[in-house]
Amino acid sequence: MPSQKKRPVTLTAADREVLVRVTTTGVRPASMIRRAGVLLALDTSVGVVDPKEVIAARLGVSGETIRLVAKRFAETGGDVGATIGRKKRDLPPVPSPVTGEVEARLIAMACSQPPQGYTRWSLRLLEKHVALVGDIPNLDHSTIGRVLKKRNCVLI
Missing domain, CATH: 1.10.10 (Arc Repressor Mutant, subunit A)
Incomplete structure (x- = not known):
């Protein structure tokens, strides 16, 4: 597997405000709140980020979850909504036999x-x-x- 370059998560003030609102108010899916918390913990715009193990222990997630959220943030070009929301499935899991x-x-x-x-x-x-x-x-x-x-x- 080729080595991947680590890209830091840098959020704008508006993005931080949205993520804080997601984690503190309203009724949202737990997975969305969890990913929003991970993004807030990985944000380099407010200072030095804690090590991945510390963030994982504090948020109650695995290191793999942190890695996947950071990767998805980079893949979506920094789009917070696409990072914390569910991915749309491209195709159904089993193609229909009825053409x-x-x-x-x-x-x-x-x-x-x-x-x-x-x-x-x-x-x-x-x-x-x-x-x-x-x-x-x-x-x-x-x-x-x-x-x-x-x-x-x-x-x-």
Whole structure:
């Protein structure tokens, strides 16, 4: 792992005021208050910063938390709001198996004639037929129902 250059946390007076307000007033998530306290403790604009171990013991956090907050402050370019707030997730953890093409094929199947011996499609019957089609991923009947509901397709 390449060595990373330590960048000191330097806050403006307005940033300090915001962080003090976050840590002392209102109802906020504990993680936000914790990160705001870490930034205040790491601020070099008010004087010499205590060693990381002292800050960790005083705030009740780990040294890794202090390192990650300082790193995020540097990555965001000194944006206090982005540093103490939650990061937005880029993608869902598991990509959806229902793409536009799968959705179109599913709707076409639901709008077609039901198999011989059936008067209409049911969600479970669609589930069985989707499993038989090779190029559509296996979908649960509840997933099929959500797709059809989203597109206002009613099984009659």
